[in-house]
Amino acid sequence: MGRESASYYLTLPPDTVDGVIAALQEGGAELVGSDYTWIDLRVRDPHRYWIDVRVHRGPDILLELRIALTNDEWSIRTPIEDALTALPPPAAHEPLRDEDGNELGAPAGDGWSRRLEEDYGRRRAAFVERIGDFTAPLSADHVYMFIHQTRWRRDDDAELQWKREREISRIEQMWEGEPELPDYHPDKLPGDGG
Numbered sequence: 001m002g003r004e005s006a007s008y009y010l011t012l013p014p015d016t017v018d019g020v021i022a023a024l025q026e027g028g029a030e031l032v033g034s035d036y037t038w039i040d041l042r043v044r045d046p047h048r049y050w051i052d053v054r055v056h057r058g059p060d061i062l063l064e065l066r067i068a069l070t071n072d073e074w075s076i077r078t079p080i081e082d083a084l085t086a087l088p089p090p091a092a093h094e095p096l097r098d099e100d101g102n103e104l105g106a107p108a109g110d111g112w113s114r115r116l117e118e119d120y121g122r123r124r125a126a127f128v129e130r131i132g133d134f135t136a137p138l139s140a141d142h143v144y145m146f147i148h149q150t151r152w153r154r155d156d157d158a159e160l161q162w163k164r165e166r167e168i169s170r171i172e173q174m175w176e177g178e179p180e181l182p183d184y185h186p187d188k189l190p191g192d193g194g
Contacts, residue, residue, distance in 0.1 A: 003130075004070075005140035006123045007099045008116060010063040010084075010107070012091050017055060019088040020063060027083035029053055042139070043083050049075040050137040053083065063091070067120060068140040069127040075137075077117045084113075 012020055021039060025031065029041040041053040052066040067076055084092070084107040092108035098119050105112030128134075 004127070005066050005068050006120050008065040008067075008096055008104070009099070010065075010091065010096050011094050012055070012061045012063055013094075014061055016088050016091045017057065017061060020055060020091050023086040023088060023091075024053060024083050027086040028079060029083050043079045044137060045075075045079070046137060048072075048137055049079060050139055051076060051079060051083075052140050066140045068136075069124045070134050070136045071124075072135055073117055073121040073124055076120060077113050080116065081113045 017039075021031075021041070024041055027043075029043045032040040032042050034040065037057050039055040039057070041055075042051065043053060044050040049071045050068060051071075052064075052068075054064045054066065056062040056064060065080065084096075087107055089108065093106050095103040095106050096112055096116065097103055098116075102119075104115040104119065
C-alpha cells in the first residue's frame with residue numbers, strides 16, 4: 001500500500017477461501033493471477049473504476065481491496081457492493097477495516113459501503129490536495145507511473161518564489177546594464193575597464 005491507493009481488509013475464515021473466490025467472480029471480479037500465497041482479482045470498468053482485489057492465503061487469510069486514489073469516490077461503491085454482497089455467510093459477517101484498523105462494518109450488515117466511500121473520499125481529497133486532481137480508472141500499481149508521466153508542474157510556493165527572483169534579476173539587468181566584473185574574475189578581459 002502506498003500513498004497512491006487506499007486499502008481495506010476483511011479477515012477470512014480459513015475454510016471459506018474457495019467460496020470467497022467464487023462469490024467475488026459471481027459479483028463481477030475477474031481472476032488476474034495467483035501464487036502460493038495470494039490470488040489476484042480485479043473489479044473494473046475501463047471508463048469508470050478499477051479496484052484490485054487480493055486474497056492473501058497466509059499467514060493471515062485476508063481479503064484486500066486496493067483502490068487507486070485516481071478513481072472518483074462516486075464510482076467505487078456499487079461495484080464493491082456487488083462484489084462483496086455475494087460472499088459466503090462466515091466471511092460476510094467479518095468486519096471490513098480500513099488500513100488504519102478502523103472498522104467500517106460487515107458486508108452482511110448495513111452502512112459499511114457508505115462508510116467505505118466516505119473514508120475513500122477523505123483519502124482521495126488528501127491525494128488531490130497533494131498531487132492534483134487526476135481521475136483515471138487504473139490499477140493502484142500504476143498510479144505512480146501515470147502521475148509522473150502525465151503530470152504538469154503546479155506552481156507551488158517555492159516555484160513561484162524562484163520565478164519572482166528570476167524576473168527581478170532580469171529587470172535589474174535591463175535597468176542597470178551588465179554588472180561590472182571584479183579584476184580577479186576569469187571572464188574579465190585584460191585592459192577591460194568595465
